[in-house]
Amino acid sequence: MTQFSVVIPTLNEADNIDPLLTSLFALNLPQDSFEVIFVDDGSKDGTPEKVRAWEKKAQVRLIERTEKPDLTASILAGAAQAQSDVIVVMDADLSHPPEQLSAVVAPVLNDSHDVSIGSRYIPGGRTEGWPLHRQWLSRIGGSLARPLCDVNDATSGFFAFRRELASTISGKAHGYKILLELLMAGQGTLKVVEVPICFRDRTRGTSKLSFHHQWAYLQRLLALSGGATIHNAGRVILIGLLCALIDIGLFQILKSNGAGLAAAHIGSFLAAATVFLAFNSGGLFRSRQTNQLQWPRLGRIAAVGSIAMLSRGGLLSLLVNTWQVAPLWAILTATVTSVIICYLGSIFYIFPPKDNRPTVDTRWRVAAIGIVPFIILFRLIYLGETQLIPDEAYYWNYTQHMDLSFYDHPPMVAWLIWLGTAIAGNNEFGVRIGAFICGLVTMGFLYALAKNLYDKSTGIRTVLLLAVLPFTFATGFLMTTDAPVIAAWAATLYYMERALIANRSSAWLGMGIAFGLGILSKYTLGLLGAAALLFVLIDPAARRWLIRPHPYLAALLALLLFSPVIIWNLEHHWSSIMFQSSRIRGVGDDEFSVHLMLVNLLVLLTPTGLIAALLALLPGNKHGTGEFAHRRMLFVCLFTGVPLGIFLVLSIFDSLRFHWTAPLWLAIIPTMAWMMGQNFSPRSFANRIQAAWKPTIALSIAVYALIMHYVVLGIPGIPYPELMNRYFWREATIEIEKIAADVQQQTGQKPLVVGMSKWSVASALAFYNQHGEPMDIRARNMFGDSGAMYEVWHPSEPPVTRPIILVSMARHHLEHGRAGNDISKHLDQPGPVHSLIITREGKPLRFVYYRIAQGYSGL
Structure with missing residues (x-):
């Protein structure tokens, strides 16, 4: 009985037929256990004659196609006439080793797998004799497909499959990579295995691979991914080139006439976009069937266009303002970038094909492949372009007074900033690069957690959510204590799951390290300890860890890593522990704030x-389903619910900081990602939430692009609101430096500059004073108010007769302290409060208030 059929497509392979068949029938296999079917695509070198000579002496058949040569069609034609239910595909040029035929077909024959792939790119597989450029092209082709089909060698031509799977392949399939068609058609339902093979370059005949085949592969990969086909591509390209010229030319005209960078590039983009839409308005705005406006499509066009326009603003700022690239070259780069964004947004989001709808899983994978790298590059571009917020400047000041720990926070944030600035310099990029890396670490650990809890597809969607949700977007960008604690929280969750659900004893070592680093970042991570204890008490399988040494050794390791904080507190009368203990109830206003917490969560997570x-x-x-579904549910609910419950109780009695609850949502994100890929009833509430993710993600990205563009370059016609008084300290510091220089010139004494806030003003002035004349900077604690770490760095200030310059973000801070005490009684000859408008390119940014006195009389 024929157990499997070997289908071999041919085109001018006469020299290889005899050695190939000789090798196949010399295998240690019964002669009647398999058949060989050649499908010839019109060979002119005698290939059919060579095959016919073998038909009389072995199980060999020839099928001759008269249609246009196509590898996919040839293989399907051979499979259709096969006598067996298992098909093996291989090339005729002996590049696929016949001696490994048994290894490739065995997993399908024994019913353990649906598809078995002879792989060059797994351990044990290799390629011999190929030139370097062919190896790179193959690697790139496989890498492009790998995120979609989860195999290392999706472009392999040597594979086995069940014949009934051929019917699932689309009728539009064409090209030379039928394996990809097969895998994508059965996405999520096939059991696939890869078997290592040694691929050898042909020694006879010539390769049929050409640029046309490679281009066809890319087009088909795009179609299988859910990308739309552009009709009248030539016309669209010509119009696109015209619009690009309009964009570049108008930008140059506006810049040469004195327009700012923001006004020039926004104006030129809008003009080019208007021309493009005018030429293509026929099918963009109105339905051809009803002639009604297509409002959903208009919204998608607006979202993609705004993302393209606003995103390139950061790139222009980086090229022109930071790297000093000529505006012409900068706008060329920016235009190409915006064209790519618009093109990909159009084919995948604005005009998704209706007749070629991939699975839900594939659509989300494609979204992740496009969005996650975009967000990572977006953050990277803006890391050094956006100025520090005062919190980041304050933590940078930690690094100027390095210690084992600090009064109001553990030392991890200082260590990361110190390392980043040591490598990249004392600039915004150097301060924030640690947060950027923490964001990547968070993605890595939460991907692994989601994959363990559910599957790889859920892991990919988890990374997508981490890229776009507001709280993880911000913590992967801003260098605050939340950046390392989010990363450590994700790592701790991963090792907790490995220890408590997977019962891996070695995971306790990782958990001890992650937990220790986490509480070195922020004490909030201790809430996971309470959740873990409750899980162990409830779950019978995990309860055995109570009588084993691993958890206690992990706790000891975490305590050892936490020892710098303990040592610092021993040396400073436990001031940090006492301060954090006083914050357990909240910020200290004794107000019911459950409703405010809900508002915060809407911002952190989106509605x-x-x-x-x-x-x-x-x-x-x-x-989900499976043996561990109940334990998985318990894990997710406890590690989210315990911290959430504690914060809810605290919010009943006091207000909480806006960002305190952010890390606790990491445990539930994998489940949210899993739900995104499920097939719910069309009218169910869960299905509506699933459908809401697309506009939510698009709107979130557009909002991030708008905010970043706004703070870096501004938006023409939109002034900055009063809340920006906490920002733009680079420009404000320049003005304060001028005032300090004038006072020093008039009095002959260097003034003492005092930031009249707890730490914000002093810290921001200190960071942005690096390039001017160094100023002697203090905080408001010299007037008896709280100054956080400034109470340690500058615990007191004796009376001085040199000038004092008080600087504040609000007028009343220069008249009265936080407790309402009169500032004037501590000053000699205090002057009036002055307001200063901070401008950039003639446009107002914010106000700064200052007051000059002739001396300080002490407390």
């Missing part, structure tokens, strides 16, 4: 994200 998270926490909600 869609918050509803999805709460839906995932509902009692009775299933968290």
